Amino acid sequence: MLYSVSATPAGPLTIVVDGDGAVLASGFTASLEELSLFVEVGASRQVGDVGDAQKAARSYLDGDVHAIDEVVVRQRPGGEFLTHAWDVLRTVPAGAPVTYSEFAVLSGRPPAIRAAAQACARNAAALFVPCHRVLRTDGTLGGFRWGLPVKRWLLDHEASVA
Numbered sequence: 001m002l003y004s005v006s007a008t009p010a011g012p013l014t015i016v017v018d019g020d021g022a023v024l025a026s027g028f029t030a031s032l033e034e035l036s037l038f039v040e041v042g043a044s045r046q047v048g049d050v051g052d053a054q055k056a057a058r059s060y061l062d063g064d065v066h067a068i069d070e071v072v073v074r075q076r077p078g079g080e081f082l083t084h085a086w087d088v089l090r091t092v093p094a095g096a097p098v099t100y101s102e103f104a105v106l107s108g109r110p111p112a113i114r115a116a117a118q119a120c121a122r123n124a125a126a127l128f129v130p131c132h133r134v135l136r137t138d139g140t141l142g143g144f145r146w147g148l149p150v151k152r153w154l155l156d157h158e159a160s161v162a
Contacts, residue, residue, distance in 0.1 A: 001044040010153040022072040025124040028146035038124035065094035085119035094158040
């Protein structure tokens with residue numbers, strides 16, 4: 001596994017990829033250890049650039065919010081619902097956030113609002129699987145592993161260029 005840490009307007013972004021360049025984990029942190037919940041960090045080697053995923057992240061930050069859409073992501077299996085919910089998250093358009101209730105409906109389980117929220121909480125590939133696009137039912141930000149200021153920045157960035 002390879003990883004890189006790059007500066008962004010939202011804070012440092014760490015991206016971990018496998019040998020094929022697929023994103024295994026990413027987060028707005030300079031600490032690889034903070035991603036250890038999702039990947040075995042001891043086997044990772046830091047490089048200056050992790051290839052296509054990093055290029056897509058730069059393009060996203062430069063205003064092409066769709067650049068992250070085609071990046072291959074391979075999260076640890078999380079069960080049938082979580083895996084499906086992560087795929088659904090990738091279809092939520094930039095600039096058009098949904099509520100947890102709407103996300104549950106999109107995921108095919110309307111009453112499973114807490115399960116939808118859990119899919120966001122267990123998402124290992126922040127930015128590439130855009131859980132930041134899910135809001136509380138009242139439209140407020142709700143939680144985000146990397147902090148509400150980062151979530152706000154991402155949403156504002158997408159709204160300004162989408």
